[in-house]
Amino acid sequence: MIGLFAMSVVAMWWTEADAACVQWKHFFGKQICTQWRTKGVMVGVGFDEYDCGPKGEACKFKANAEAEANHSFAFCKNKGTGKIRRVKLHVPLSFSGSADGCDPGDHDSDDDRDHDSDDDSDDDTVCSATIVLERQTECKVACTDEETCIDATPFDMKTSVDACIGIGLKECIEPTPPTCSEESPICTIKEQCTIKPNKIAFNRVKRFRCEQQ
Numbered sequence: 001m002i003g004l005f006a007m008s009v010v011a012m013w014w015t016e017a018d019a020a021c022v023q024w025k026h027f028f029g030k031q032i033c034t035q036w037r038t039k040g041v042m043v044g045v046g047f048d049e050y051d052c053g054p055k056g057e058a059c060k061f062k063a064n065a066e067a068e069a070n071h072s073f074a075f076c077k078n079k080g081t082g083k084i085r086r087v088k089l090h091v092p093l094s095f096s097g098s099a100d101g102c103d104p105g106d107h108d109s110d111d112d113r114d115h116d117s118d119d120d121s122d123d124d125t126v127c128s129a130t131i132v133l134e135r136q137t138e139c140k141v142a143c144t145d146e147e148t149c150i151d152a153t154p155f156d157m158k159t160s161v162d163a164c165i166g167i168g169l170k171e172c173i174e175p176t177p178p179t180c181s182e183e184s185p186i187c188t189i190k191e192q193c194t195i196k197p198n199k200i201a202f203n204r205v206k207r208f209r210c211e212q213q
Helices: none
Strands: 025-027 030-037 042-048 061-078 084-089 093-100 127-132 147-165 186-194 209-212
Touching (some): 025 186, 030 186, 030 209, 042 061, 084 147, 093 127
Antiparallel strands (some): 025 030, 030 042, 042 127, 061 084, 061 147, 147 186, 186 209
16 A cells, blocks of 8 residues: 655656557556666556546656566776776665656657567557656675776566555545455556666666566
8 A cells, every 4th residue: 555655756758659558457447557667777657548637637646666676787887987887786676766646648758769669559648657766775796896886777677566546645545445446546566577688788778578467
């Protein structure tokens, strides 16, 4: 269940191609889809069948996102030369972030143009937000004393998104029917996500392939 948590969301909106989800879930009269991407770890959360109103005033939304990984790449930056190198990292990493509100309509973002997908359908998402998750564990063990770990991206991870929609959002902190049901404004989506290691590079956005659990 979701509490009223602090917001940590970056307004980077899905392109039309990014809105082409494969695994939608239906709850509370809405369709929800999540898309996990690299550049650290971030997730796009999109809703279909969501009437935001003429000025977007009805797009009330909160979400918590988490990711856990044991197999990642760390990016180590040399303190003297500034050179960045990619290093395998086989220690547990955790990431978390949250969102409060989503944007009605489709918006373009240069960060979203480079994605890894074979799906070219034209589904529209009317309310979307991108959460950039913060790394909660250190990655410096992968680097030398002359380097600083500036980022880390998993290539195999378990993820979870707790989403809540509604007008007043008081439903997000009160007892509700079972998650992801027609009567509940809360839906939890758990996925196992992977990406080919050769697609991971520093500051590059690529889409994970995920299976709902």
